[in-house]
Amino acid sequence: MRNPLSDKVMAIKPSGIRKFFDIVSEMKDAISLGVGEPDFDTPWPIREEAIYSLEKGRTFYTSNSGLKELKEEICRYLKRKYELEYSPANEVFVTVGGSEAIDLAIRAMINPGEEILIPQPCYVSYLPCTQLADGVPVFINLKEENEFRLTPAELEAAITDKTKILVLPFPNNPTGAVMTRSDLEKIAKIIIEKDIFVISDEIYSELTYTGERHVSIAELPGMKERTITINGFSKGFAMTGWRLGYACGPELIIKQMLKIHQFAIMCAPTTSQYAAVIALRECDDAVAKMMKAYDQRRRYVVDRFRGMGMDCFEPYGAFYVFPSIKKFGMTSDEFATKLLETKKVAVVPGTAFGDCGEGFLRISYAYSLENLKTALDRIEEFVKEL
Amino acid sequence: MREEILAILEHNARISVHDLAVMLGKDEKAVAEAICDMEAEHIICGYDTLINWDGTDAEKVTALIEVKVTPQRGMGFDRIAEHIYQYDEVNSVYLMSGAFDFTVIIEGRSMKSVARFVSEKLAPMEEVQSCATHFVLKKYKDHGITFVAEDPDERMLISP
Numbered sequence: 001m002r003n004p005l006s007d008k009v010m011a012i013k014p015s016g017i018r019k020f021f022d023i024v025s026e027m028k029d030a031i032s033l034g035v036g037e038p039d040f041d042t043p044w045p046i047r048e049e050a051i052y053s054l055e056k057g058r059t060f061y062t063s064n065s066g067l068k069e070l071k072e073e074i075c076r077y078l079k080r081k082y083e084l085e086y087s088p089a090n091e092v093f094v095t096v097g098g099s100e101a102i103d104l105a106i107r108a109m110i111n112p113g114e115e116i117l118i119p120q121p122c123y124v125s126y127l128p129c130t131q132l133a134d135g136v137p138v139f140i141n142l143k144e145e146n147e148f149r150l151t152p153a154e155l156e157a158a159i160t161d162k163t164k165i166l167v168l169p170f171p172n173n174p175t176g177a178v179m180t181r182s183d184l185e186k187i188a189k190i191i192i193e194k195d196i197f198v199i200s201d202e203i204y205s206e207l208t209y210t211g212e213r214h215v216s217i218a219e220l221p222g223m224k225e226r227t228i229t230i231n232g233f234s235k236g237f238a239m240t241g242w243r244l245g246y247a248c249g250p251e252l253i254i255k256q257m258l259k260i261h262q263f264a265i266m267c268a269p270t271t272s273q274y275a276a277v278i279a280l281r282e283c284d285d286a287v288a289k290m291m292k293a294y295d296q297r298r299r300y301v302v303d304r305f306r307g308m309g310m311d312c313f314e315p316y317g318a319f320y321v322f323p324s325i326k327k328f329g330m331t332s333d334e335f336a337t338k339l340l341e342t343k344k345v346a347v348v349p350g351t352a353f354g355d356c357g358e359g360f361l362r363i364s365y366a367y368s369l370e371n372l373k374t375a376l377d378r379i380e381e382f383v384k385e386l
Numbered sequence: 387m388r389e390e391i392l393a394i395l396e397h398n399a400r401i402s403v404h405d406l407a408v409m410l411g412k413d414e415k416a417v418a419e420a421i422c423d424m425e426a427e428h429i430i431c432g433y434d435t436l437i438n439w440d441g442t443d444a445e446k447v448t449a450l451i452e453v454k455v456t457p458q459r460g461m462g463f464d465r466i467a468e469h470i471y472q473y474d475e476v477n478s479v480y481l482m483s484g485a486f487d488f489t490v491i492i493e494g495r496s497m498k499s500v501a502r503f504v505s506e507k508l509a510p511m512e513e514v515q516s517c518a519t520h521f522v523l524k525k526y527k528d529h530g531i532t533f534v535a536e537d538p539d540e541r542m543l544i545s546p
Contacts, residue, residue: 021544034544124546173546296394296409303408346543369398 012128016352020336024346031375032346036173038238038319039366040293043286046237046275053274060270064262066094066246067273073280074246082205082216084229090251093258094268094276098203098232098245103129104257105199105228105247106165110135114164119150120354121322122169123201136162141356144324147313148177152186159190165197168217171204174353174362175322176298176315178208181215188220197253198227203245204318206236206287209295214317218248225250228257233272235318236287237279242272294319297365297372304376305363308383319366322350326359328386336361342385343378387412388420392430395421397530399433438533440525446493448477448522449500453488453508454515463487466513475503486518497521 024030041047065071071088078084086092095101102125110116112134118126119140130137140158142148155166168187170179179187191198198217205214218227232245247257298321305312305323312323325335332349339345348364350357365372390410394401403421407414424430439446455466463481470490471479478491490508494500500519509517525533 015546017544017546021542024543030543032543035541036545037541039539039541299411300405300409348544352546 008132008134012131015124017124017348020346020348020352023337024340027340027344027346030340030344030346031371031378033363033365033367033372033375034346034348035364035366037240037366038235038290039368040238040290042238042242042275043279043283045282045286046239046279049278050242050271050275053271058270058274062094062267062270062273064093064267065258066268067270067277070094070273070277070280071246073277074248077280078229078231078248082214083219084216084224084248086248087251091254092246092248093254093261094273095232095245095247095261096265096268097234097243098201098230099125100261100265101228101230101232101245101247101257102126102199102201103132104260105230105249105253106130106135107133107260108253108256109165109197109199109228111164113162115160115162117155117158117163117166117196119154119167119169121148121172121174121350121357121360122167122353123173124353126167126169135164138163139354139356141354142175142177144311144313144360147315148172148175148322149179149183150187152190155187155190159194159196163194163196165199166191167199167201169201171202171208171214171317173204173318174320174348174350174357174360176318176320178210178315178317179215179217180210180212181220184215184217185220188217188223191226192222196226198223200227200229202229202231204235205231207291207294207319208317209291209298210316228253233276233279236291237276237283238290239272239276239279242269242275244268244272244276294365297367297369300369301363301365301372301376304380308380310383319364321363321365322360323363324360328383332358332361339379339382343382345375345378345382347379387416388424388429391417391420392424395430395433399435436529436531438525440533445495447495447497447500448491448493448525449504450520450522451488451490451492451504451508452486452518452520453490454486454517455488455511455513456515457487458513466511469511469513470508473503473507475500486516 071092074092075086075088106129110133115136115138116130117138117140119142127137138158140154200217202216208214216229218224218229228247228249230247233239301321302312302314310323312321315321332351336347336349348362350360403418404414407417457463458465467479475492475494477493480489482489504517504519
């Protein structure tokens with residue numbers, strides 16, 4: 001038989017998270033600090049709207065770009081929250097989670113051989129999506145001393161004649177880093193100067209703890225026309241399983257992304273779309289309440305790690321802390337494996353998010369305080385015994 | 387800061403002052419002082435435990451009584467309320483707007499003891515015009531907390 005597989009797909013490395021997931025799944029009674037999704041249930045008004053839409057028999061395809069009502073609400077929301085102005089008619093469309101939007105943005109913009117700058121550590125999908133689109137990934141290794149923010153110097157050093165896109169994943173998974181307005185202004189200046197485009201993955205935009213709102217690079221002068229802003233409902237609204245996100249940007253690019261979406265996906269789930277309308281209309285308080293709970297847990301977790309004598313920079317976004325384990329003389333993988341085997345606590349090694357995550361762990365605090373307490377007590381025991 | 391402290395204590399009175407201070411990003415001493423002050427000012431009036439008595443063998447009956455009264459000159463409703471809330475059986479007393487004046491929540495060991503309290507103590511009070519007693523059959527949610535055990539965490543143990 002002939003080889004049924006594509007060389008390109010075969011060349012893609014499986015996710016480092018997958019490997020760890022397999023080990024953890026075998027282990028009964030392990031407690032986990034390893035998830036990348038909220039512990040809260042989706043707020044009830046959203047779930048109720050979904051039930052209602054099913055009762056009404058709204059089970060058909062929506063238009064390729066999504067429900068008109070939802071696109072209008074998305075635009076209103078982005079204006080209200082982040083001063084972003086997009087036209088619901090042709091500058092936004094609804095996707096199957098933020099992940100689909102990432103894939104489409106890269107595919108719609110990249111020609112073979114063009115370079116995409118990917119700051120690492122970062123979410124796991126930018127690299128394989130780049131490879132599938134025949135783009136050339138160029139990593140920028142973010143540093144702990146900069147609190148894992150992207151600096152202008154790092155960006156400039158990575159740019160070549162072939163650079164086309166910068167992926168800007170902030171607030172960041174796995175580090176919890178955020179970019180302030182002034183950080184972004186410096187980045188934007190270079191982007192405009194070098195005529196580069198930005199894919200800004202802002203899926204954690206609702207979860208920032210600096211006391212100031214999240215800033216999108218697209219709101220800076222001259223950036224809207226060269227930025228695809230990606231966001232969604234998974235994290236802020238606790239809607240991961242609903243698979244709903246969206247992409248906004250210049251009509252020129254959105255139109256081509258929509259073309260791929262139309263052939264590959266048709267449309268995002270209809271039930272989820274109806275529910276999301278209510279999420280944007282009625283759930284500001286529920287979102288704020290969850291955000292407050294994360295913030296309190298965040299402070300607690302950072303305090304505990306520092307109390308154990310571990311280096312842990314203060315993250316101001318998402319729901320992760322990214323403590324350093326360098327001083328224990330083990331790799332992230334070894335540390336996480338040993339922690340799991342001896343104390344039955346699952347965490348994700350930093351290397352699952354890029355090679356420069358070596359020496360760090362991703363700890364999720366999307367858990368109840370009691371759960372965090374138990375897990376951190378066990379980690380403390382583990383560290384003492386090292 | 388006070389309201390933030392109260393929001394946490396309201397649902398977790400057992401949290402340590404240290405953890406509370408850390409979670410709010412405030413100084414431990416300042417938090418301890420704020421709690422003491424609020425206790426002194428009777429803003430924090432006590433530390434209860436929320437119990438689902440249905441899960442125990444204890445016999446307990448809760449009744450909600452709508453009470454209509456005649457307010458007293460110069461005292462309004464406060465003096466009558468005081469007369470009512472002094473009884474140990476009385477759990478809560480609220481002055482209401484609408485068709486009746488007080489909501490009185492009482493707890494007794496049996497329906498009989500509740501009935502006796504209403505007929506012998508509450509109803510005969512001079513200012514009380516009428517009482518309508520409703521017995522609680524089942525508590526589903528109290529103080530913002532549901533009484534059914536939560537489902538176990540169904541999320542995958544590891545996800546990106």
